[in-house]
Amino acid sequence: MRYIVKYIRPFFGYIAVTLCIKFIASIMELLIPSILATIIDDIVPTGDRGAIFLWGGAMAACALTALLGNVIANRMAAKSSGSITEHIRHDLFCKITFLSARQLDGFTIPSAVSRLTTDTYNLNQMFARMQRLGVRGPILLIGGMIITMIMDPGLTMVLLLTLPVIALLVYVVTKKSVPLYTKQQSILDHMVRVVQENITGARVIKALSKTSYEQKRYDQVNNELADMEQHAGNIMAVTNPGSTLILNIGLTLVVAVGAFRMNAGQTSPGVIIAFLNYFTIILNAMLGITRIFVMCSKGEASAKRVTEVLTTAPDLIVTSSDAEPSPKDNAHIVFDHVSFSYEKVKANINDLSFSLKHGQTLGIIGATGSGKSTIINLLMRFYDVDSGRILIDGKDIRTIPTEELQKKFGVVFQNDFLFADTIEENIRYFRTLSDDEIDDAAQTAQAAEFIRTVGMDYHVSARGNNLSGGQKQRLLIARALAAHPEILILDDASSALDYKTDAVLRRELAHRHFGTTSIIVAQRISSIKGADAILVLEGGNVIGYGTHDELMKTCPIYQEIAESQMGTAEEAESNG
């Protein structure tokens, strides 16, 4: 919360003015019932009609001032809290954008998203309501009490008696219902999950004739949820009738006690009438203040979640290079005894070394979870190596400024993403690229044909849901190629392409991007068969390294893979 104050500080002056206006408006509201008392007790006995109109006019003036003041103050509050939220959101988004992959893993993406959306929204609500109700509530409460105290201290005691009862009621109900709501939320999640499973698994469920089983499964969670909602609702339902009852009992007591005091000549009917009005105002203010507390605790939780991200210290710092770059034999990319583990428990990459010259192609193949994508993550410095080092043109990548490092790559990740915008913008990806460069890249990536049928302006829906798997991959490859990168990385980027398109793509790449150093992660031998070197991985260890022909002789696992995919080599030759 204290960190968030930083964002409020520039608006201190503005907020102070808002609060002053709010203060005046609240006081005006408070004066109205006491004027009523004055009219009844002081003016009416004199029979002065002119004075009645005068005081009535004063009441109307108070009401009007209260209206104007409240509207102006509310608008100012909305404006300042909007601006504060805008700043927080901006900083938060920047921060998240620059978080390292490991840090984002720590927060998880859904949580980062909800911090940016739900939490900043909660903060916005809190800022605005605090300004609107934070002054009005206490002023109506305290001011009301002071005025009633002056009017009649005896009757005020009745008021003071009922306040703690209401506070206690609200406190107990809130305390009881909050855990119930948390529980209800988790049952709701469960229900949503069952529905989701039934939607995504519609084919399987129908194929296995499990429809009635699923209906029973759903019915169970549906019942559970409905019960929980009823239970939580029953407890929450106490608040409204409860506080109304206490208020009404208070009113009754005011009348009863008022009777005694009237009898003793300590009070007047006008005061009792005004009191009944104040009573309602004060108790409503009291309820308002308890609501502010609930809101604050919610806001506080959000502030904490936002601050947590904002105060994360940057890692992956670029160190200054002390050693001179030592490019040995034109090596472009060098992995030098690299080891790495995500969880720091079991090595995901173990003592990996290889060297790649300018313009060469490296193929990587291996089982699921063997560390293929990890190599990419390390090379692009999404994570730092635990030991060993990675060199590009002889320079340790930890000494290369982030921007300069990033510029070198064109990449398609496994499950890379397309966003809701035109095809052109998806290829461009915010970079300044000429139309020719984009067309060219689309051509090479074998995307030109389908783009021609739908147009460059075709609107891709979120995550590319309106494109087929093959079309998505072709767009992503075009994106990777568009800026003519120094290093091209394709991580399982052609798995959805049929063999034929894949082959044409590889041929085009070789022609048009001659000189680009490439790293291709693949499951199909045919995709990497022509590479200058192929890395065979298993469990983070290298179990084979060499060209296709070499590996066919030396690496039994590679042979196994090759045979399973292509039949025997001779057969292929004779057919081809």
Added chain:
Amino acid sequence: MAEKRMQKKKKTYLIGRLWHYLSRHKLLIVFALLCMFTSNILALFGPKLSGNAIDAMGIGAGDVDFPKVFYYVGLMLVFYIVSGVLSYILSLLMIRLSRHVIYEMRKDVFNKLSILPVGFFDRYQTGDIISVISYDIDTVNQSFSNDLLQVLQSIVIVVFSLVMMLSIAPVLVLVFAVTIPLSIVFTKFITTRVRPLFRNRSKKLGELNGFVEEMIGGQKTTKAYGQEQQVIDRFDRKNKEAVSAYNKAEYYGTLTGPSVNFINNLSLVFVSVFGALMYLNGSIGLGNISSFVQYSRKFSGPINEIANIIGELQSAFAAAERVFRLMDEMPETPDAEGAAVLSDVYGEVTAEHVSFGYVPQKTIIHDFSMRAKKGSLVAIVGPTGAGKTTIINLLMRFYDVDSGAIYVDDHNIQEITRSSLRGAYSMVLQDTWLFYGTIFENIAYGKENATTEEVIEAAKAAKIHDYIESLPQGYQTVLSDNGINISKGQKQLLTIARAMLLDCNMLILDEATSNVDTRTEQQIQAAMRELMRNKTCFVIAHRLSTIKNADNILVIRDGDIEEQGTHEELMAKNGFYAKLYYAQFETY
């Protein structure tokens, strides 16, 4: 005008359908109405009683008529307490009612979902369907159990307050000739002005959320291209739009509270001034002024409240429409009358002159015939997106053919029950589908009462047993989104194990091993062959080793069957299949 009438008709229709849910609980509703009525009337007597008590106090010291005062105070206490209790009972009744309504609506929607054809789920996004079953139903329920009650309650309060005020001082009621039109004008202004602004506010906020979700999900890509600043600029634009939409909505939205208070205060002013004047004329007592003031507050309260409720009802109608639209989706056509149950399947599948299209005018399979003998292997090949799964959809009757027929063992599949037809196939699909539950439950899903031994046997055959055993909880490990780290390949193996457990004579594999790396696939090949033995198999595959041995290869292109035959026949033909085949050996 015609549109307006349509709107009205639609609303009446919606209310009719909603009433269908409420009408099952008539008794509950009658009780609730009774409680509401009594509780409100009792509470509304309060101001009158307190006024009477004040009148009984006289004006000077020592004038107080204590027995009378206590009589009224006692009545007030009783009335208020009974009213409070009744209003709590009312809440309980309403919660009970809404529990039943919401439960039944959710159930109806879900049961509908389970009989919808699979095509429905291809057309609609999962998120949309889920928001209907959770958010929309909730909105409808909230609105119709609470808001409608509130409206009724408001009507009771307004009418009763008016009656009371008229009985106290008919002339003073004229005050409302000023404030009520003011309320109405203001309410109209707010509803026409503010609603579009609030709608815009939610829209902009939704856009911001969508953008954030997308871009944080793609953070790695943004980093890879060093485009953080551009993304941030875009975000700033969206952020600014959202904040400005918020401010615009608030600009008018913040009018509501102060204005309602102002109108209340204005009534108070008039009542005080004219009340005082009338008191001077001797036509009203002090106590009555007090009661009148309190009634006037109660009177104008609900009128403003109703403005809010109308807004909420509007959104509830929109939600109800979405719920009922889903309920009205066409289900799978029921099994034909007297449909036979397919049993003791031998496993011979024949298609005769089948034509089919997902959309009536767009036939994509024109004249497809084939014959798959028992134990034969039919491979379906073709480029991405060519429509290979269409054939599977027809075989399992996820869709019905437009003309022609498909036979299993000489039974036209239109004339047998869907469940028995589908039960005759085992199936492993490209999209692995696992649910939240233990590994054991997931494997045993297709076979009720599967024993532990059978499940382990199947897992062993699918080469996933060792992995499962390595988990701390073994077969009792719960598969959840953020629980154990299970790869796509392993998920695939689990679904293969599930299919292994089924004892069918026909098998469908839809690129079943596309996510398993080739080495693992190699290991399960033997098990797969075991699974396929003596079964009629339909396999969608990229891998040639499977395709080459097929007894019949269906080559699909642009949704239609371009060629069919054995590998040798098709190679000799030197057509589309041959082209596809050569492509895989090309290197660069």
